[in-house]
Amino acid sequence: MSSLSVSSSGRKAPFDAGEFFRRYGTAIIFVLLVICAASLSSSFLSERNVMNVLRQVSGTGIMAVGMLLVILTRGIDLSVGSVAAFGSVLSAIIVNHYSAGASVALVLVAGMVCGLVSGFLVAYLRLQPFVMTLAMMAVARGLALIISNGQPVMMGDTGDAITDFGTSSLFGVPFPVLLMLSVFIAAAILLNLTRFGRLIKAIGSNEEAVHLSGIPVARYVLAVYAISGALAALAGVIITSRSGVGSATVGVGAELDVIAAVVIGGASLAGGRGGVLNTLLGVLVFGVIGNIMNLINVPGYHQQVCMGVIIVLAMLLQKGTGWLKR
Numbered sequence: 001m002s003s004l005s006v007s008s009s010g011r012k013a014p015f016d017a018g019e020f021f022r023r024y025g026t027a028i029i030f031v032l033l034v035i036c037a038a039s040l041s042s043s044f045l046s047e048r049n050v051m052n053v054l055r056q057v058s059g060t061g062i063m064a065v066g067m068l069l070v071i072l073t074r075g076i077d078l079s080v081g082s083v084a085a086f087g088s089v090l091s092a093i094i095v096n097h098y099s100a101g102a103s104v105a106l107v108l109v110a111g112m113v114c115g116l117v118s119g120f121l122v123a124y125l126r127l128q129p130f131v132m133t134l135a136m137m138a139v140a141r142g143l144a145l146i147i148s149n150g151q152p153v154m155m156g157d158t159g160d161a162i163t164d165f166g167t168s169s170l171f172g173v174p175f176p177v178l179l180m181l182s183v184f185i186a187a188a189i190l191l192n193l194t195r196f197g198r199l200i201k202a203i204g205s206n207e208e209a210v211h212l213s214g215i216p217v218a219r220y221v222l223a224v225y226a227i228s229g230a231l232a233a234l235a236g237v238i239i240t241s242r243s244g245v246g247s248a249t250v251g252v253g254a255e256l257d258v259i260a261a262v263v264i265g266g267a268s269l270a271g272g273r274g275g276v277l278n279t280l281l282g283v284l285v286f287g288v289i290g291n292i293m294n295l296i297n298v299p300g301y302h303q304q305v306c307m308g309v310i311i312v313l314a315m316l317l318q319k320g321t322g323w324l325k326r
Helices: 002-009 017-040 047-072 080-094 100-123 129-148 157-167 175-193 195-205 207-212 217-243 254-264 276-295 300-325
Strands: none
Touching (some): 047 175, 080 100, 100 129, 175 276, 195 217
């Protein structure tokens, strides 16, 4: 009898393909894409091209962190692209009157206010996140057009500090990339080492159970939308810092890119599941795909079709992990 129990306990657990792909699927896809890109273009792995890809995805990456937090609570934020445009225009206008630091701080507050409005309607009035953030998308883009009169806004001499940040680097790594990585590190600490992060995941998994435990769910939901709004505005500043021009056309369609990157990173739109590292990999996957298409001269309109197909494939892969686990 004892020998039977020993042999049973000594058996290895069967390989769970679904769980393996859920954890490492994004990393596998990223590695395969890098190999494919390197074979298609000899310039892909050059330092200049790699830094260019990282610089280009820095804004998307910063917005993706906010989107991840929202999605973890079973929400969605369609306003990030428009809030980025609002932040872009606002930073170019304000920096002509105040210091660069004060301007960025005010822009972050403005973005946070946008998030607070959406979050209040979703968390306290229980309105649908899709509809409310769609409304905020229209409002933020409209405000950007109004305050800029529909024209690009040039940064003055006081904006040199912002443009220097966007075009300079440290040990060969662009400052926007370092900022993006800092945001991801902060998010990793928040989600994995704090009560706030654990509750965000719990709310997405079972909001009712968290509510019955006496946790003020609405406050946490409000907070993640505020963070998403602030990060979207920060992304607008980063995008503007590369050109020195604030524009209401910044971030058009960015919400789709951000959602796709988060989903490719394995986050579940049903909430409660998602990680910072995989989200970063999802952002990089998106950046590599765009870079490949540029290097092999795929026309812009064709790229839009490819991006749409990628979103569908990401959803199918996410669904496929569930089939493998059954």
